[in-house]
Amino acid sequence: MEFINEEKVAKRTDSRLLKNRLSKWVFMLATSVGLLVLGVLIYRIVSQGYSYLNADFFTNFASRRPEEAGIKAAIFGTIWLMVITGPVSIVLGVGCAIYLELYAKKNRFTRFIQMNISNLAGVPSIVFGLLGLTVFVRMMEMGRSVLAGGLTMSLLILPIIVVAAQEAIRSVPKELQEASYGMGATKWQTIRRVILPAAIPGILTGGILALSRAVGETAPLIMIGALTFVAFVPENIWSGFTVMPIQIYNWTSRPQVAFHDVAAAGIIVLLLMLLLMNSIAIIIRNKFSKRY
Amino acid sequence: GCGNGDGSTSSNAEGNENNSSKVEETSNEKLTGSVGIDGSSTVFPIIEAVSEEFAAVQPDVKAPVGVSGTGGGFKRFIAGETDISNASRPIKDEEAQLVEEAGIDYTEFEIAYDGLSVVVNKDNDFVDQLTVDELKKMWLESGNVKTWADVRDGWPEEPISFFSPGTDSGTYDYWNEVILEDEQMRKDATLSEDDNVLVQGVMGDKGGIGFFGFSYYYENKDNLKVVPIVNGKGEAIVPDHDTIMGGEYEPLSRPLYMYVSNKALAEKEQVYEYVKFALENAGTLSEEVGYVSLKDEEYKAALEKLEEVSK
Amino acid sequence: MILISTMVRNEPTIRPDDHVEKKDVFQAKNFNLWYGEKQVLKDINFNIAENEVTAIIGPSGCGKSTFIKSLNRMVELVPIVKMNGELLYRGKNILDNKFGVEELRTKVGMVFQKPNPFPKSIYENVVYGPRIHGIRDKKILNEIVERSLKGAALWDEVKDRLNENAYGLSGGQQQRLCIARCLAIEPDVILMDEPTSALDPISTLKVEELVQELKEKFSIIIVTHNMQQAARISDKTAFFLNGELIEFNRTTAMFSNPDDKRTEDYITGRFG
């Protein structure tokens, strides 16, 4: 009872409590920096672009006249890109995740694959662009097609999907697997009927979030040379195409100031699309998160 | 311009034979297929307008336009990736040789005039005019210009920032040829294939100076100050529609070009139609996007040339 | 003063079936098991008779779960496991690699500590087993569902909501659903690993009653940490300690008069 002097402790407690109270505000302030920037960014874009946001904007192709410029080709291009990137990356990613989580022995090679995936997730997108340019566009002679773009993007988001799918699979309670094995189910039966259905929400959530990354990426498509003025909707996987970020980039680099407003309108559409995708992901996540 | 060499007819005929059936099948009314276009960023606004209008006439033909710069466009043209290559300078001899080696015959069409515009920041109130020699001194590595005072006595001792189109651009080549006379451009210039970067750069930098196609100045004339350039007669001329058309704005006025593969013209109906449409409408459209049209006779002559090579 | 014997069912010590010769469903012969380097089961020898409830008790970590998971080879889900000795199911050595685990597990069902229904409807849970074993006929499946749920004493409670998600059920109902799911493929033996430890007292009671009924048709091996439970429901009890089988005896005998000092210490709560 001699070291802890009650009076001293009490005195110190006051200053400790004050610091404690202040710190909350400091942390809150820091948090609001991010929110503030987001607010400013969105406010600027909306105030700049909303006047161009009408039905025509969605049904028109690009034009030299700002009033007539529309984003149709880019929207369809983006959708085409997703139609290729989504299935390819999800099938590959989930397959890889299943292998790693459920089949692979914990040996060196598995660890190597795992490490490789983490590293791949950190490779700059522009390097994927170089890969796409060299392998898909030039070597495989796909040209500047939707297919080349879609495959490049698939590889870009593959690691994200693998990691998300692995997490989803891992979060399926072990007990469920045990229950299935306990009934005499084979491994694949257990995977197909128990693990995958239970992991699907997580996989979809991760997949959609990864896809939304692909939707917003510009640099790799610049590398493989997605085209600038496109006044058509891709018809097949060999068509040339443009996507929303490229179209926006194109508009921002126009000399006419009015096009910058068009770009802002395009950004609004892009953000709405991303918002939609994220909301779907969040809904899926919330809907299924409390199941076990 | 050259390129309508002897070899053209033979390879032309060859292509025709191989694919004649296809060509005949395509109805004149409704065409399909695609036209591959790439090249100059200077020419881009015109061709974009052409493509846009063409889409109204032939909605099923895909005519996307790339912007790789003149040099970049030629590289793709040589690789056979495009049918039409836009250029803000005539094709270089080396390029022409490569095209020939690739077995591609082509035709050159002039489609409009441009006045290469030299601009400075809007707040710059002392630069009233520049001579070609001053420009050269400023832009050469060897000119040792650091501040405006180094350019002309009496100008303030403020640093200059230089903005130039990238080396793949025809504009750069033209500048290189006319102003720099093929000497080394200064290294600290910001180079960009994206002309808007140059516009923004000069706009945002008090000591900025840059040059690019007239249309980029024209669209931003409220935010930039164009510098009158002293021509051969000693007059300081501001680039505008009349001075460019009338030839007073020199030496920075230049024609803009389209290079078209003869084989594509002959084999692909849609390419032929596209080029024809372009030549018929280039005058109006180039005026609309801020360039200067050629004379009507020149377009007429070009159309005749088209008929000839695509036979 | 309370006698511990009041914990044990009031039945005559010599029970009528004592002289009936029952066959053994499982026999362990010098069975050893390691996780990696660590030996978790040491030289286990004992026979488990059919149509009886065999309880396995012992302090946490003594290897109870490991042992019953060996009986349907679920223990092999841990990759580092190594076993030797013999483990005979109805006379066949299940450690023999030629013995198909799927087949074994079809015969030897298992109920786990935490109720683990699939996140599907009640109906789908029950027909899971039959389905994976290729039974598709809707009528047969319906029949199986009804019979299994009745067998697990759950039918009356859920018959009107067979298509609702199993997670809507209470913990005790979920556990009985898991038992029903297990019954659906008509196993021979049912392994239960602390099936009531996550349940409230009333649900526990229900499951205990159910176990009593089920032993008419199945052989049941149940792990429990609750000695009173072992005393209440089992015919024989095995006491494990540090991976060794210390004592195996009729439950009544073991609880009233343990042979081994350690058994006595454990059941009187001196440790564990």
Place this chain on the structure above:
Amino acid sequence: MILISTMVRNEPTIRPDDHVEKKDVFQAKNFNLWYGEKQVLKDINFNIAENEVTAIIGPSGCGKSTFIKSLNRMVELVPIVKMNGELLYRGKNILDNKFGVEELRTKVGMVFQKPNPFPKSIYENVVYGPRIHGIRDKKILNEIVERSLKGAALWDEVKDRLNENAYGLSGGQQQRLCIARCLAIEPDVILMDEPTSALDPISTLKVEELVQELKEKFSIIIVTHNMQQAARISDKTAFFLNGELIEFNRTTAMFSNPDDKRTEDYITGRFG
């Protein structure tokens, strides 16, 4: 036949200190507690005397942990908690909002179910409390460390590796380290929430012995699910059921002759 009284320490029923008037450290008066809408503690009334070991027993979910966490207001970490009534610590109502929790918790230490040392060195763990209270003097800190570790019967085992990470210790050592950490700020009361439930028998024994020693200087309130443990180490026992305090009595009295039928059922293992 085993008598349950063997579980209880062999001490005379009337103990020498029975007539000494001890002061109360805690008094609960009509204390109620809700988590959201659910009432978890109902009208609790009882007094906890100083320099005694008070055990709290009861089936899972009856509110034991909630109760002792109320005593140092740790329960307020659950945002939805609501309390009323009075909870007096040395005569002052701690539910009074003016009473600083930091101060209260300096006086009322707590040891948790799972050992929770900080991921720092053993030394740093012990001096954490003194440090935040402004003690910087190296010499004093060293002394505190030695005394606290000795107090927690850990000094001899760790004195040569004070700078090693606390996670290198065994579970039982970690738990004693947590006790030492708690002793370092010289509390008045020590709350313990099932402090041995994650420990092996030998470590359990050590902690139990320690508790016996500590009560000389501190008042100790200990939650346990192990009735034998309560019987072994506590002076008084409180039996909780469904949020109610069913019975509170001298431990010897309660285990040999419970007043309430439910207490009897519980300590004989009829439920829980």
Place this chain on the structure above:
Amino acid sequence: MELKAERKSVAALIEENKRKSRLKQGLIEKSVPIFLFVMAVISILTTIGIVITLLVETITFFERVNILEFITSKEWFPFFEADPQYGIAPLITGTLLVAVIAMVVAVPIGLATAIYLSEYASDRVRRVIKPILEVLAGIPTIVYGFFALTFVTPLLQKIVPDLQFFNALSPGIVVGVMIIPMIASLSEDAMSAVPRSMREGALALGSTKLEVSLKVVLPAALSGIVAASVLGISRAIGETMIVTIAGGSKPNLTFDPTETIQTMTAYIVQVSLGDASYGSTIYYSIYAVGMALFIFTLIMNIIAQWISKRFREEY
């Protein structure tokens, strides 16, 4: 009796089916893992693809440009035919400048945000703020680039009069803002992974929330936080569009954030916008720069993984 008879029938049915499908099932069980293995290997093929792509063209590049010059020369002027200079140093300093500025912005703010979210904010607040912050990470970089150029740079020019229009500061700050959510989120994960019991232990000793956060949670989560920061650097190094648009395209060996710079990524974009053709040295140079970029980020990623593995706390 009846039950007994029926029971046999289901068990028999199963038995029967088993025999019938044994072959098919055996085949599935054997082939599925092979199939999945192939998919898993695609990730490796991708890496191999990247490495080979970069390597082959880089080697060609070094056949034309001395590798020593590449590493040691201080000038990067590839576009001048007469006397091209290929010293990657200016691109690297440009890249690092942006990355450092970004980290100066992102680490304190991201960390403070993480502390706020994990230690102070109520569950509800966290559930609202976190997804909103994640939006910051999801905004296409092209939008940020536009924002940096047209909003942040003019704003900064009012504060720092000497600021060039294209500079490292503005994109640096904006890249920093972009990676705030990444650092905040990963750090928050690391802090949330610190067991509740640790906080309770500290609180029970009379600590204030601030003390719990700074003295217990933060040190315990340190490895996760450091790993998050290293990943943040890696992200900043690889960021392309923001620096391309707002950083300028003037390779500049400087550490002055007010000057125009060019990053490695921006150079690659600059060249590919001009569509460098096969065969030119410039064309190969983007692969060499890409290789440098790849190596940089690879090292960062490996460091991050090493940190989070090596120093993973076993609570």
